[in-house]
Amino acid sequence: MTSADDLDRIWREGLTLAASELVVRDDPRARTATRVQRRRRSRRIKTAVAAIAFSVAAIGATAHFDDHVSHGRVASRPPTTVQASVSIDDAPGNQLAITFPGRTVSGNPPSVTLPAGIIHFEIHGTPAHQLVIDGVPDFTATFAGTASSTVTENVRLQPGRYSLHCTIPGHAAAGEQAILTVEAQAG
Amino acid sequence: MPDVVEHRFDDFYSFSYGRLVASLAFVTGDLDLATDAVDEACARAVEWLGRGRDIEVLEAWIRVVSRNVARGRLRRLGSERRARQRLSSLRAADQVDDAASAIDVRAALSKLPRRQREVVVLHYFHGQSIDAIANELRVPAGTVKSALHRARAALAQALDDPREPVKEQR
Numbered sequence: 313m314t315s316a317d318d319l320d321r322i323w324r325e326g327l328t329l330a331a332s333e334l335v336v337r338d339d340p341r342a343r344t345a346t347r348v349q350r351r352r353r354s355r356r357i358k359t360a361v362a363a364i365a366f367s368v369a370a371i372g373a374t375a376h377f378d379d380h381v382s383h384g385r386v387a388s389r390p391p392t393t394v395q396a397s398v399s400i401d402d403a404p405g406n407q408l409a410i411t412f413p414g415r416t417v418s419g420n421p422p423s424v425t426l427p428a429g430i431i432h433f434e435i436h437g438t439p440a441h442q443l444v445i446d447g448v449p450d451f452t453a454t455f456a457g458t459a460s461s462t463v464t465e466n467v468r469l470q471p472g473r474y475s476l477h478c479t480i481p482g483h484a485a486a487g488e489q490a491i492l493t494v495e496a497q498a499g
Numbered sequence: 500m501p502d503v504v505e506h507r508f509d510d511f512y513s514f515s516y517g518r519l520v521a522s523l524a525f526v527t528g529d530l531d532l533a534t535d536a537v538d539e540a541c542a543r544a545v546e547w548l549g550r551g552r553d554i555e556v557l558e559a560w561i562r563v564v565s566r567n568v569a570r571g572r573l574r575r576l577g578s579e580r581r582a583r584q585r586l587s588s589l590r591a592a593d594q595v596d597d598a599a600s601a602i603d604v605r606a607a608l609s610k611l612p613r614r615q616r617e618v619v620v621l622h623y624f625h626g627q628s629i630d631a632i633a634n635e636l637r638v639p640a641g642t643v644k645s646a647l648h649r650a651r652a653a654l655a656q657a658l659d660d661p662r663e664p665v666k667e668q669r
Binding site for chain 2 (some may be wrong): 314319324328330335
């Protein structure tokens, strides 16, 4: 009967001897260097493939959004669904005429209620006016030069009450303004 | 490879590399797989250090990583049972002499499950304490003691009659 100490000793000596009999491949340094280079190359390829996939996805998303947007400044925003369209005529007598949706909004200043989310604005104007919405820096409709023009804007509006008006001194007070009330959508 | 990293690997290749490959070969029963796993761990260590991260004890780090790499490959190969069969014939290509103790421990090792082989190699080959093994393998100290007890029993059986197959442990 072999004692536990003897068995421990045989384990130790036997494993050491067995290890000495193994022929371990030499030059591990070169193999490691090769492996490091291979891993780096593989990582670069993966990164490049991921970048290409991301670019393709981004191009697709932008193209989708461009279907809804004609104004270049907002074309890079993420694609979203347009909740409502508003038509504004900034021509007659410094007073805004608002059409929404398919009807003319009355009042002085005219007031309109819109759903929260992306709103598509189509503004017809004559020089020289500049419409803004307080608290919505993405929205600016500038009418310069000598001829009438149309500006389209897609902006995201959160629930709240907004003042849309001309920035030229005296124009808002003269009636070139409107009130936008944005309400959260149910559900 | 930066100089600092280079110096650490000089010592590792001189004193530790061969031992790690051998110990992993004892566990996996496959010298090529063991070499490949240690090489992979070395490459990961180079990258790790190259990114400015620290490795306190290089040999221990590579031992743990190479063991995990080998486990993963064995799992994929589904070769645990085959590895145990190969262990009894694991030997050098140019082997001339073979001491009885080396034959006995290989025979005994081949009858142990992988986790017990890992314990045996860490304790008898790397000289680690029971607590250190329990910490490295994340098992209770009692599991380590039990594995060592079974390892002694397997060796005793191999010594009593090396011609008879040692009863396989579950």
